[in-house]
Amino acid sequence: MKVVIPLFPRFTALDAVGPYEVLSRLPDASVTFVAATRDAVSADTGALTLLPGATFADVDACDILVVPGGPGTRSLTTDEELLGWVRRMSAVARWTTSVCTGSLVLAAAGLLDGLDATTHWAARDLLESLGARYSNERVVVRGTVITAAGVSSGIDMALALAGLVAGHPVAEAIQLSIEYDPQPPYDSGSVAKARPSTVELVRSLAKRRTEGAGTT
Amino acid sequence: MKVVIPLFPRFTALDAVGPYEVLSRLPDASVTFVAATRDAVSADTGALTLLPGATFADVDACDILVVPGGPGTRSLTTDEELLGWVRRMSAVARWTTSVCTGSLVLAAAGLLDGLDATTHWAARDLLESLGARYSNERVVVRGTVITAAGVSSGIDMALALAGLVAGHPVAEAIQLSIEYDPQPPYDSGSVAKARPSTVELVRSLAKRRTEGAGTT
Numbered sequence: 001m002k003v004v005i006p007l008f009p010r011f012t013a014l015d016a017v018g019p020y021e022v023l024s025r026l027p028d029a030s031v032t033f034v035a036a037t038r039d040a041v042s043a044d045t046g047a048l049t050l051l052p053g054a055t056f057a058d059v060d061a062c063d064i065l066v067v068p069g070g071p072g073t074r075s076l077t078t079d080e081e082l083l084g085w086v087r088r089m090s091a092v093a094r095w096t097t098s099v100c101t102g103s104l105v106l107a108a109a110g111l112l113d114g115l116d117a118t119t120h121w122a123a124r125d126l127l128e129s130l131g132a133r134y135s136n137e138r139v140v141v142r143g144t145v146i147t148a149a150g151v152s153s154g155i156d157m158a159l160a161l162a163g164l165v166a167g168h169p170v171a172e173a174i175q176l177s178i179e180y181d182p183q184p185p186y187d188s189g190s191v192a193k194a195r196p197s198t199v200e201l202v203r204s205l206a207k208r209r210t211e212g213a214g215t216t
Numbered sequence: 217m218k219v220v221i222p223l224f225p226r227f228t229a230l231d232a233v234g235p236y237e238v239l240s241r242l243p244d245a246s247v248t249f250v251a252a253t254r255d256a257v258s259a260d261t262g263a264l265t266l267l268p269g270a271t272f273a274d275v276d277a278c279d280i281l282v283v284p285g286g287p288g289t290r291s292l293t294t295d296e297e298l299l300g301w302v303r304r305m306s307a308v309a310r311w312t313t314s315v316c317t318g319s320l321v322l323a324a325a326g327l328l329d330g331l332d333a334t335t336h337w338a339a340r341d342l343l344e345s346l347g348a349r350y351s352n353e354r355v356v357v358r359g360t361v362i363t364a365a366g367v368s369s370g371i372d373m374a375l376a377l378a379g380l381v382a383g384h385p386v387a388e389a390i391q392l393s394i395e396y397d398p399q400p401p402y403d404s405g406s407v408a409k410a411r412p413s414t415v416e417l418v419r420s421l422a423k424r425r426t427e428g429a430g431t432t
Contacts, residue, residue, distance in 0.1 A: 014237035014394065017264070021230035021367065024261045027424060031263040040256075040267050045240045047247040048233070051256050051265040100395075121395060138399045150395025151237065155368065160401045172404035173417035178230065179316075179337060179366025181405030182398035183354045185376045188388035189397030201389035208243060 001165065003031040004062035004089065007041040008082070010072030013048045014151050015099040019066045022158035025174045026166050034059050036082075044070045056085045064161065065093045068154070069100025069120060077108035077130065087111070095161060097146040099154035106147070107132045115142050120150035121191045122202075136192075152189075155180065217381065219247040220278035220305065223257040224298070226288030229264045230367050231315040235282045238374035241390045242382050250275050252298075260286045272301045280377065281309045284370070285316030285336060293324035293346065303327070311377060313362040315370035322363070323348045331358050336366035337407045338418075352408075368405075371396065 003023045005016050016033070024031045035041050035052035042049045067086065076082050086109045090096040098106050103119040106112050107130035117132040118140045128134050139157045140147045141164075148157035159180070163171035188194040219239045221232050232249070240247045251257050251268035258265045283302065292298050302325045306312040314322050319335040322328050323346035333348040334356045344350050355373045356363045357380075364373035375396070379387035404410040 012237070013233050017229050017233040020261075020264060021228070024263060025421060027421060031261065033264065045236075045247065047240060047269065048236060048249065049267040049269070051267060053263065053265070121392075138397065139401075149397075150393075152371065152394045152396040152398070156399050156401065163401060168402065169414065169417060170421070172402045172410065172414045173421055175400060175402050175404045176337075176407070176410045176414055177366075177418045177422065178368045179405060180368040180398075180400055181354065181365075181409065182368065182396075182400065183372050184391060184396055184398065185355075185372065185379060186384065186388045186391050188391050189395060191392070193397065194388065194392045198385065198388045198392055201385060202393045205241060205243060205386070205389055206393065 001026050001029045001064065002062045003029055003064045003066065004059055005031065005033050005066045005068065006056070007033050007035040007050055007052055008072045008076060009041060010044040010070050011041070011068050012070035012100060012151055013043040015068035015070060015102060015154055016066070018152060018154035019097070019099060019158040021178060022155060022162055022174055023064065023066070025177055026162055027170065032059065044072065056082070060088065061092045062089055063093060064095045065089045065097060067098040067102035067105050069098070069102040069104070069151070073101040073104045076105050083109040095144050095146060095165070097148070097157060097161065099148045099157060100150045103127055103132065103147040104130060106145070111145065115145060116140050117142070117145070117147040118149045119147065217242050217245045217280065218278045219245055219280045219282065220275055221247065221249050221282045221284065222272070223249050223251040223266055223268055224288045224292060225257060226260040226286050227257070227284050228286035228316060228367055229259040231284035231286060231318060231370055232282070234368060234370035235313070235315060235374035237394060238371060238378055238390055239280065239282070241393055242378055243386065248275065260288065272298070276304065277308045278305055279309060280311045281305045281313060283314040283318035283321050285314070285318040285320070285367070289317040289320045292321050299325040311360050311362060311381070313364070313373060313377065315364045315373060316366045319343055319348065319363040320346060322361070327361065331361060332356050333358070333361070333363040334365045335363065
């Protein structure tokens with residue numbers, strides 16, 4: 001089970017590492033982080049840097065494609081070289097997936113035209129402007145395309161996918177191996193649950209964090 | 217708010233990246249991944265490689281220390297150089313924290329003697345053998361020492377810590393920014409909830425994954 005996760009400057013680390021941590025535990029899985037070159041790739045904070053294991057040119061097939069999000073996705077939506085690679089990978093993959101604003105890349109590649117899909121809550125309009133139909137489910141499975149909501153939702157997405165590819169017992173074992181029995185100390189993880197003041201605070205913190213570039 | 221996360225060979229990536237993703241969103245936070253040298257450090261799968269931003273010798277203070285777990289923690293429990301650094305950091309830090317088997321390192325450093333603490337469920341006996349009292353809470357806060365259970369629990373731990381250091385509104389905003397509204401598709405995330413056959417399957421998958429070295 002070959003899992004490929006593209007990296008790009010200013011990706012959001014948990015978008016990529018959540019699914020990696022789950023899918024790498026599938027029996028006989030191999031996960032490869034792929035980027036334009038073999039140079040290190042820094043996440044949106046600048047504080048986390050991953051070394052890719054291969055370049056886009058090296059990789060021409062996979063079973064599972066996972067496109068993470070992050071502020072860096074914005075420029076990818078007009079990067080024809082990258083979008084071409086995403087289309088070619090998706091054409092041969094069994095599963096095409098995204099986390100957070102990774103779905104903007106799938107949409108820009110034309111893979112979500114008229115399809116129900118999700119993204120980070122703050123990028124809903126952008127996703128729709130690229131041709132997808134926004135769904136507010138946390139994990140949206142439509143045929144062989146799976147999109148997940150913001151950042152942490154990639155863990156839920158990957159567990160659902162693990163069940164689809166390896167069966168429920170294996171997915172349950174993976175959940176136990178990462179002790180995923182979530183107990184958030186607050187209940188503000190979605191726009192539906194959060195107070196309006198919390199939504200406003202997210203926007204102002206995001207501005208400080210990335211100097212106006214957005215953190216989604 | 218200076219956050220320091222030590223890396224070591226065969227760490228578990230989500231243990232480190234979960235808290236990083238939360239704590240990096242604190243106002244005025246800086247997160248630094250630290251390792252013995254500036255060379256890249258590979259996680260337990262061999263498929264994910266992080267570049268540290270500093271060496272242990274470079275870093276002599278922090279506000280928050282986060283020790284991740286992974287099979288690589290076993291050899292750290294007798295690494296006097298590393299344990300000395302952990303003790304020095306903890307002595308000046310406002311908060312000393314661990315995720316998963318990172319608590320074995322804190323315990324080996326003498327920081328959990330007689331203290332309630334947690335770890336990955338499969339490492340409970342090992343934690344107790346190092347002088348801590350195992351608690352089956354997901355996040356154990358005792359004074360300025362916080363330990364979290366397996367792998368994914370670092371997200372819950374970091375959100376609780378965000379609330380302690382920056383107040384509830386900020387922690388709630390961080391939860392919303394990473395859209396942490398968990399909806400696991402299964403309910404086998406703890407030993408108390410999982411079937412015995414799931415526990416057995418975890419052990420056999422772990423053997424395959426790391427060729428007998430354990431994934432906790």
